[in-house]
Each structure stands twice: as C-alpha cells, then as structure tokens.
Amino acid sequence: MASEVGHNKNVANFKSLFQILDEMGPLYNPANPSITLAELEPIKTVLDNVIEEFNAKNPLYKNAVALRQTNTKPLSKLTTRIINAFRASEASQANIENLESMARVIRGMRSKKINPEKESSEGISTSRMSFDNRTANFDALISFLEANPNYQPNEIDIQIPALKQFNLMQKEQNANVNQTANQLLTAREARNKALYNDINGVVILVPKIKNYLKSLGESGKPYYKQIIRLKFSNKK
Numbered sequence: 001m002a003s004e005v006g007h008n009k010n011v012a013n014f015k016s017l018f019q020i021l022d023e024m025g026p027l028y029n030p031a032n033p034s035i036t037l038a039e040l041e042p043i044k045t046v047l048d049n050v051i052e053e054f055n056a057k058n059p060l061y062k063n064a065v066a067l068r069q070t071n072t073k074p075l076s077k078l079t080t081r082i083i084n085a086f087r088a089s090e091a092s093q094a095n096i097e098n099l100e101s102m103a104r105v106i107r108g109m110r111s112k113k114i115n116p117e118k119e120s121s122e123g124i125s126t127s128r129m130s131f132d133n134r135t136a137n138f139d140a141l142i143s144f145l146e147a148n149p150n151y152q153p154n155e156i157d158i159q160i161p162a163l164k165q166f167n168l169m170q171k172e173q174n175a176n177v178n179q180t181a182n183q184l185l186t187a188r189e190a191r192n193k194a195l196y197n198d199i200n201g202v203v204i205l206v207p208k209i210k211n212y213l214k215s216l217g218e219s220g221k222p223y224y225k226q227i228i229r230l231k232f233s234n235k236k
Contacts, residue, residue: 004058006233010195011047013230014202017209018044020226027219030212035205043202046194054187061180068131068173075138076107078166081158082145089150102141106134131174138167196235203234 018040021028030036083103087096142163145151156162195202213224 007191007195007235008051010202010232011051011191013232014047014206015044017206017227017230020223021209024220024223027216028223030209032208032212034200035209035212039200040205043194043200043205047191047202050187050191050194054184054191057180057184057187061177061184064173064177064180068170068177071173072131072134072170075134075170078158078163079103079106079138079141081155082141082163085153085155085158086145086148086151089152091148091150095148095150099141099144102137102144106137106141131170131177135167135170135174138163138170142167192235203232206232 021037021040028037033039083100086099142160146160153159198204210224210227213220213227
C-alpha cells in the first residue's frame with residue numbers, strides 16, 4: 001500500500017514519465033488514445049493541482065488535531081477536581097454518586113489520537129464521535145452542577161462560568177478539526193482518483209505506456225530504460 005510519501009512519489013514520477021515521452025517527439029505515437037500525450041497532459045495538470053491542494057490542507061488538519069489534543073488534555077484532571085469540590089460541599093450522597101457516575105464516563109473516554117498520514121475517513125469519523133461525545137457529556141455535567149446550588153467553589157477555574165468557557169473552547173476546536181478533516185479527505189480523494197481510478201488512473205496507464213515503448217523495438221529502448229526506473233506503487 002502506498003504511504004503519503006508513496007503517493008507523492010507517484011505524482012513526481014508521472015511528471016518525469018511525461019517529460020520523457022514528450023522528449024520522444026513524433027516517435028511516441030501510440031494507437032491507444034488513452035496513452036497519447038494529448039490525454040496524459042491533462043492528467044499531469046490535475047495531479048499538479050490536487051497534490052498542491054492536499055499539501056495545503058494536510059498541515060492545517062494536523063495543526064488542528066494537535067491543538068485540540070493539547071487543550072483537551074486537562075479534562076480528566078479538571079473533572080476530578082470538580083468531583084472533590086462537590087464532595088466537599090453540602091451536596092447529598094445521592095447527588096454525589098450521580099456526579100461521580102457522569103465523571104466516570106468522561107474520564108473513561110480515551111480519545112484516539114489521529115495520524116493524518118494514515119487515517120481513513122472511517123477512523124476520522126470514529127475519533128470525531130469520541131470527541132463529540134466527550135464534550136456532550138461535559139455539557140451534561142455542567143448542567144448538573146448548575147442545578148445544584150451546593151456547588152459554589154471559590155476557585156475561579158472550576159466555577160460554572162470557567163467550565164462553560166472551557167467546554168466552548170473544546171467545541172470550537174473540535175469543529176475546526178472536523179472542518180479541516182473534511183477538506184483533507186476531499187483533497188485526498190481527488191488525488192487518489194487521479195492516481196488509482198480503474199479507467200485512466202496513473203497506475204493503470206503506466207504499464208500500457210511501458211508495453212508500447214517495448215513495441216517500438218530498438219528505437220524505444222533508451223526511453224523504456226529511463227521509464228522502468230520510475231517506480232509506481234498501488235494504494236491497494
């Protein structure tokens with residue numbers, strides 16, 4: 001399976017292949033229209049565009065994921081402090097147990113750290129659901145605290161307004177990850193379509209080009225030798 005590096009190498013090698021074919025001039029004259037220069041040049045242009053788009057979207061997504069991971073890391077410890085503050089209040093044992101149950105759900109969720117270089121749309125969706133659930137549960141915990149007048153801590157960072165601000169930050173950063181993830185997936189799909197689709201994808205056309213060059217005999221041999229040095233990996 002091609003890695004992200006492998007995909008980029010496929011694009012670079014196709015551009016090199018096109019240049020070699022272009023240098024052949026009238027010698028390169030295949031009967032198959034799908035491998036003529038007139039058909040290959042638009043593919044090269046598309047690849048230039050989609051790889052540029054992918055390379056622009058990838059760091060935006062990685063940065064959004066890293067920022068969210070860093071800023072939501074304190075959630076478990078923050079939840080523990082909230083529980084202890086609630087236990088120290090005049091809250092009933094039943095309410096303490098209810099809060100503890102809600103807190104266990106939040107602290108028990110381990111959000112998967114995404115690798116943008118490998119993650120599939122399914123994996124991104126799973127991680128997205130994990131963060132969405134975590135923020136929703138923290139929302140519910142805040143609502144529970146608001147409904148309990150016994151929760152009146154002096155520490156500003158665990159008072160209701162601060163908790164709401166923290167949860168809002170989580171939601172905003174999660175939304176940013178979701179947006180950049182969608183953009184990255186769209187860019188990746190466009191790139192992969194140009195490289196691997198079953199009709200005119202690069203990995204489908206390259207073997208046909210090589211066979212045509214071999215059919216030219218001695219006149220095509222120097223060009224064939226150059227092209228076989230260009231390696232193309234399939235995504236599957």
